[in-house]
Amino acid sequence: MERTSRTRRGTPPRGLRRPGAPVVAAVVALGVTGCSWFGGDGTTSTQVLELDVGDCVVTPEEVQAELTDVSTVPCDTTHQMEVYALVPDALDGPDAYPGADALTAFADGACAERFADYVGVDYRDSALFFTYLLPSTRGWSEGDTTVTCLATTTGEPLTASVAGSER
Template sequence: MSHRSRSLTFLCIGAALVSLGLSACFPVSLRPRSSSGGSSGGSSGGSSGPTSSVLDLYVGQCIQNPGVDSITDVENAVCTTEHWGEVFHVMTITSSQMPSEDDMDDMAWDACVDAFDAYVGRPYDESELDFTWYVPSQESWAEGDRAIQCIAFDRDGDSLYQPVRNSGL
């Protein structure tokens, strides 16, 4: 699927979520850019482990799939055991006013694609991985959240069992 058709597909999904009012319920919005449905479903592990606020995610952190019902917190995972994704880039929005959803999506797309090769060791277009991101919601922006976090995960929706940093996946 081309970047353009993938982007169009997920803009439609994003519009549907907004129309359902889901983005206003959570302090951070999930904006998927994958065809494998990376933002749906629950955790891909057995029991629940320690959690982190999505506001505190850091580069190199591995997590379980938060699904769509628990976007405020994510279950932490050890990168050498079964996990859903890995944070590979965090950028700060420098604008004094909150950008539109489309502008944040464009910023996130550009930042994630630009950081992908250096972190994973393979260009995004050639990778077995896909990515998604978290961006501030209106509520979290009002509280000072300015972070866009990029998360890599398996393109086919399978679990990862190793860190993606320098993996060449």
């Protein structure tokens, strides 16, 4: 399955979204530093539908509209994003795909609301930003109605977990 991600521009911090089964992802183009896409240095290929809270993600070298897999690494390894929340049944999981605008509005609120519980500080007071992966149209039709929220930066890569960091 694939997911869609988008970077949300606006009031800091920004958000990235994740669409369903096929994941559509407008991935923040932060560049990959020091890790290969698959393999060496503890990098693991993880299906987007199998991401868990606390997984640290390396940004793909190329921006992709839909993602099926991402590279995850131990959080003490250089990475650009960390999963901080999974929000199942977005918009109560209606049968028909609700559209990108409705999912984006939902993800903006749901991810902002869950940020402080993981990071330890409200996103408006944080040096971090958030982004998300949204279910794609195809993913939604296959039962993926989960939004994945990720903490990220626009500068220095992360080298530790952001959980409880109050960053």
